[in-house]
Amino acid sequence: MSDIQKTDVIIIGAGPCGLFAVFELGLLDLRCHLVDILDKPGGQCAELYPEKPIYDIPALPICTGQELTDRLMEQIAPFDPVFHYGQMAEALEKLDDGSWLLTTSDGVKLNAPVVVIAAGGGSFVPKRPPLSDLDDFEASGAVQYAVRKRDTLAGKRLVIAGGGDSALDWTVNLVDIAESVTLVHRRDDFRAAPDTVAKMRALVAEGRVTLHIGQLKGLEGTGGQLENVLVQAAGDEAPDALAADVLLPFYGLTMKLGPIAEFGLNLEENLIPVDTERFETSEPSIFAVGDINHYPGKLKLILSGFHEAALMAHAAYGIIHPDKKIRFQYTTSSSSLQQKLGVA
Numbered sequence: 284m285s286d287i288q289k290t291d292v293i294i295i296g297a298g299p300c301g302l303f304a305v306f307e308l309g310l311l312d313l314r315c316h317l318v319d320i321l322d323k324p325g326g327q328c329a330e331l332y333p334e335k336p337i338y339d340i341p342a343l344p345i346c347t348g349q350e351l352t353d354r355l356m357e358q359i360a361p362f363d364p365v366f367h368y369g370q371m372a373e374a375l376e377k378l379d380d381g382s383w384l385l386t387t388s389d390g391v392k393l394n395a396p397v398v399v400i401a402a403g404g405g406s407f408v409p410k411r412p413p414l415s416d417l418d419d420f421e422a423s424g425a426v427q428y429a430v431r432k433r434d435t436l437a438g439k440r441l442v443i444a445g446g447g448d449s450a451l452d453w454t455v456n457l458v459d460i461a462e463s464v465t466l467v468h469r470r471d472d473f474r475a476a477p478d479t480v481a482k483m484r485a486l487v488a489e490g491r492v493t494l495h496i497g498q499l500k501g502l503e504g505t506g507g508q509l510e511n512v513l514v515q516a517a518g519d520e521a522p523d524a525l526a527a528d529v530l531l532p533f534y535g536l537t538m539k540l541g542p543i544a545e546f547g548l549n550l551e552e553n554l555i556p557v558d559t560e561r562f563e564t565s566e567p568s569i570f571a572v573g574d575i576n577h578y579p580g581k582l583k584l585i586l587s588g589f590h591e592a593a594l595m596a597h598a599a600y601g602i603i604h605p606d607k608k609i610r611f612q613y614t615t616s617s618s619s620l621q622q623k624l625g626v627a
C-alpha cells in the first residue's frame with residue numbers, strides 16, 4: 284500500500300465546481316486530491332471560454348472564464364489541494380474497509396473514504412483525425428495529441444496539423460529541437476493569436492518551417508513506425524507524402540463521459556442522479572456536483588455547483604467523522620475559520 288496516496292476526499296474534475304468543493308471541504312478540515320485530464324484547472328471555463336465574460340457569478344458583475352478560475356485557485360490555496368493533471372480518473376474500486384481506491388491513467392493510486400465526481404460535461408479528449416489505422420500509430424507514440432515531454436521530440440521529423448493556438452504554439456516551440464517541422468492546415472488562414480501566427484510566418488519565410496495547405500489523408504508505415512503523412516491539397520489528384528516520424532494533430536477537444544460510465548453508478552442520459560440534500564449518488568460516499576449531476580429542477584450553472592458543493596461537504600464530513608458534529612459557523616465571524624483561511 285506504500286505507493287497509495289491517502290486523503291480525505293478525491294475529486295474527479297478540477298472545473299469551477301471541483302475547485303469550489305475544495306474550499307467547502309477545506310473549511311471543514313477535509314483534505315483533497317483532484318484529478319483532471321486537462322493540464323490546468325478551470326474545466327470548461329479555462330478550456331472553452333477563457334476570455335469570454337461571465338455575468339452571473341454572485342457579486343462578480345463581470346469576470347472571464349480564466350479570471351474565475353484564477354480567483355477560485357486563490358481562494359482554495361490555503362487548503363493546499365494536490366492536483367493530478369493530465370490524467371484520466373480511470374478505475375474506482377471499493378476496498379474492504381469501505382474506502383475508495385482510484386487509479387489514474389498514469390497509474391497514480393489515491394485512497395479516500397469519499398469521492399466527489401465534478402466531471403462536468405465529461406473528460407476533455409482530443410478530436411482524432413478521420414484516418415483509418417490510427418490505433419497502432421497512437422499506441423507507439425507516432426501520433427500524439429499533446430506534448431507531454433518536449434525532449435522526446437528532439438531530432439524528429441514532425442508534422443503538426445491544425446490552425447489554432449495549440450498547433451501554432453507547438454510549431455514555434457518545437458522548431459529549435461526537431462529535425463524538421465511541417466505545419467499542415469486546410470487553408471492559409473489561422474485562428475491562433477496574431478503574434479504566434481506572425482512568428483510562424485517568419486519561420487516559414489526563413490525556411491525553418493514548411494507550411495503545407497491541405498487535408499490529412501492517410502498514414503504510411505509499419506508496426507506503428509510512421510514513415511509518411513499523406514496530405515491532399517485541393518485540386519491535386521494524388522496526395523503528397525510528407526516524410527515524418529511523429530504526427531501531432533491539434534484539432535481541438537471534445538467532451539466524453541469516459542471511464543466514469545464504468546464506475547457502477549446509476550446514470551440517466553450520461554448524467555448522475557443525486558438527491559438534493561446531500562448530492563450523493565446511488566453509491567453511498569460517492570457524491571456528484573456541478574454539470575455532471577441531475578435532479579429535478581437542475582440548472583447547469585456554475586452557481587448551482589457552488590451550492591451543491593457546500594451541502595455535499597457537510598454530508599461528506601458526516602461520513603469521514605461519524606462521531607463528530609459540525610458546528611455551523613460564518614467565515615465573517617469565526618476566528619477558527621479565519622485561521623484556516625490564513626486571514627486571522
Ligand SMILES: Cc1cc2nc3c(=O)[nH]c(=O)nc-3n(C[C@H](O)[C@H](O)[C@H](O)COP(=O)(O)OP(=O)(O)OC[C@H]3O[C@@H](n4cnc5c(N)ncnc54)[C@H](O)[C@@H]3O)c2cc1C
Nearest residue numbers: 296298299300319320326327372402403405406573574585
Ligand atoms: C461557452 C460557454 C459559456 C458558458 N457561460 C456560462 C455562464 O455565463 N454562466 C454559468 O453559470 N455557466 C456558463 N457555462 C457553463 C459552465 O461553464 C459550466 O456549468 C461549468 O463549467 C460546470 O463546471 P463543472 O466543474 O461542473 O464542470 P467542467 O467545467 O466541465 O469541468 C469538469 C472537469 O472534469 C474533467 N474530467 C471529467 N471526467 C474526467 C475523468 N474521468 N478524469 C479526469 N478528468 C475528468 C474535465 O477534463 C474537466 O476539466 C458556459 C459554458 C460554455 C461552454
